[in-house]
Amino acid sequence: MSVPAASQPAAALSQAAPTPTPEQDVLIVGAGPAGLALACALADIGLSVTVLEQQDEARIAAPQPDGRDIALTHRARSVMQGLGLWQRLPEGEIAPIRAAHVSNANSPRFLRFDAEQANCEALGFLVPNHWLRKVAYEGAKARGAAVRLLCGATIRQASTAAERAEVVLDLPAAEGGRSELTLHAPLLVAADSRFSTTRRRLGIGANSRDFGRTVIVARFSHEREHDGTAHECFRLGNTLAILPMNHRQVSAVVTVKSSEAEAWMALSPEEFAGRVAEQFGYQLGTMQMVGERHAYPLVAVYAHRFATHRVALIGDAAVGMHPVTAHGYNFGLYGIEVLAQQLDRARRAGRDLGVTATLAPFELEHRRVTLPIYLGTNLVVGLFTDDRPPAKLVRQAVLAVSDHLPPVKDAITRQLTGQRPGWLPDLRKLLSALPALPGRPSAPR
Numbered sequence: 001m002s003v004p005a006a007s008q009p010a011a012a013l014s015q016a017a018p019t020p021t022p023e024q025d026v027l028i029v030g031a032g033p034a035g036l037a038l039a040c041a042l043a044d045i046g047l048s049v050t051v052l053e054q055q056d057e058a059r060i061a062a063p064q065p066d067g068r069d070i071a072l073t074h075r076a077r078s079v080m081q082g083l084g085l086w087q088r089l090p091e092g093e094i095a096p097i098r099a100a101h102v103s104n105a106n107s108p109r110f111l112r113f114d115a116e117q118a119n120c121e122a123l124g125f126l127v128p129n130h131w132l133r134k135v136a137y138e139g140a141k142a143r144g145a146a147v148r149l150l151c152g153a154t155i156r157q158a159s160t161a162a163e164r165a166e167v168v169l170d171l172p173a174a175e176g177g178r179s180e181l182t183l184h185a186p187l188l189v190a191a192d193s194r195f196s197t198t199r200r201r202l203g204i205g206a207n208s209r210d211f212g213r214t215v216i217v218a219r220f221s222h223e224r225e226h227d228g229t230a231h232e233c234f235r236l237g238n239t240l241a242i243l244p245m246n247h248r249q250v251s252a253v254v255t256v257k258s259s260e261a262e263a264w265m266a267l268s269p270e271e272f273a274g275r276v277a278e279q280f281g282y283q284l285g286t287m288q289m290v291g292e293r294h295a296y297p298l299v300a301v302y303a304h305r306f307a308t309h310r311v312a313l314i315g316d317a318a319v320g321m322h323p324v325t326a327h328g329y330n331f332g333l334y335g336i337e338v339l340a341q342q343l344d345r346a347r348r349a350g351r352d353l354g355v356t357a358t359l360a361p362f363e364l365e366h367r368r369v370t371l372p373i374y375l376g377t378n379l380v381v382g383l384f385t386d387d388r389p390p391a392k393l394v395r396q397a398v399l400a401v402s403d404h405l406p407p408v409k410d411a412i413t414r415q416l417t418g419q420r421p422g423w424l425p426d427l428r429k430l431l432s433a434l435p436a437l438p439g440r441p442s443a444p445r
């Protein structure tokens with residue numbers, strides 16, 4: 001467990017320094033999809049925000065395709081709708097997932113989920129990551145003066161004191177060269193990726209797990225219809241996910257041992273497409289690669305704390321998921337929803353935004369939602385990437401049993417679609433009927 005950053009001598013500010021008036025209510029480090037969506041949410045509750053980003057603004061304004069197609073749940077969609085970001089996505093960039101199949105090696109048995117059976121339009125929605133980034137940027141810009149974006153920033157120091165958080169950075173100067181700037185705010189939010197240097201600078205530790213695997217992602221066009229079905233195939237030696245996109249394309253996610261990733265990346269587009277089609281048993285006929293391939297080493301990260309005095313973590317800086325269960329940005333959006341709600345309550349009550357009493361309910365709720373899925377995902381990944389005979393038998397059994405146990409399938413489907421099992425009371429409604437108590441998980445808006 002880490003101690004609050006304010007109590008750490010290395011990070012502490014000189015108490016003798018005069019306290020300057022904060023120029024903004026919240027400082028956010030990182031203009032990724034999480035940092036920018038949080039900026040939108042905070043502007044909407046009347047807070048002023050400054051977002052600090054290391055990349056140039058041109059790259060943030062027009063992000064290039066990075067191969068990731070992000071599966072979003074119904075709850076994530078509704079958070080984006082609430083922020084007006086979903087409405088900015090072109091319709092053709094949103095692909096509904098109508099069904100999902102999970103299979104093991106070459107076994108004919110598989111676990112299936114079906115939107116129709118769950119009485120909903122889709123199990124989830126696939127959106128290219130660069131579009132999520134783009135609409136988050138546009139949304140932040142549309143908030144006008146409430147969101148200030150400082151790009152090309154190099155953070156020199158991030159620290160906290162009793163009254164404020166402080167960031168020292170340098171920026172490109174108008175006359176060329178760089179100029180140093182010191183900013184203060186009641187609250188500093190780290191949204192600078194799973195390898196967050198802000199988190200480290202503030203003395204917050206994290207558990208991380210390197211899976212020794214790399215995912216290679218690419219788009220493919222193909223001969224036969226995909227019918228909106230997503231496939232997760234656990235094969236011998238590597239895993240393959242096929243995600244149904246629009247325009248008769250799929251996104252393939254190939255997980256390989258990191259030691260073999262270079263060889264996979266060196267394959268010609270035709271050889272790569274041939275391997276993917278073969279591994280998928282030619283279920284979509286022949287396949288052709290469209291665009292570039294991208295490789296991502298798989299490291300999962302879970303921060304020891306999501307909030308301490310004057311600090312909160314959001315997005316991958318808080319929880320960096322293995323992508324197999326497709327939760328990373330979903331968790332980012334859930335965290336934004338809960339944090340914004342707590343800050344709104346504090347602002348209305350005239351309370352300090354950065355004190356632990358304000359942030360504790362966010363920490364509690366985000367941990368409650370993310371920890372079981374983080375641990376469960378890592379367990380599943382361990383089981384399904386272990387090619388020793390006992391593990392193969394266990395996963396075959398898990399798939400067979402799960403497919404014949406309606407409550408298990410039901411729970412997974414409802415987790416994706418945001419529906420609550422019929423036998424469970426609506427905890428969110430119950431919680432929102434109670435008065436706000438510090439430390440009690442709050443009901444998301």
Ligand SMILES: Cc1cc2nc3c(=O)[nH]c(=O)nc-3n(C[C@H](O)[C@H](O)[C@H](O)COP(=O)(O)OP(=O)(O)OC[C@H]3O[C@@H](n4cnc5c(N)ncnc54)[C@H](O)[C@@H]3O)c2cc1C
Pocket residue numbers: 029030031032033034035052053054055068069070071072129153154155191192193194196197198215217296314315316317323326327328329330331332
């Ligand atoms: C292959 C793959 C598939 C995925 N599939 C899914 C999926 O299906 N569903 C899902 O929900 N999630 C998925 N994810 C996860 C999702 O992509 C991430 O959760 C999401 O992009 C994280 O957003 P973020 O803003 O927290 O971090 P990032 O996107 O990493 O953005 C961080 C930002 O901070 C900036 N930054 C970093 N360091 C600094 C610094 N020191 N100073 C200033 N700025 C800094 C970076 O330049 C960047 O702009 C997937 C991930 C991968 C790799």
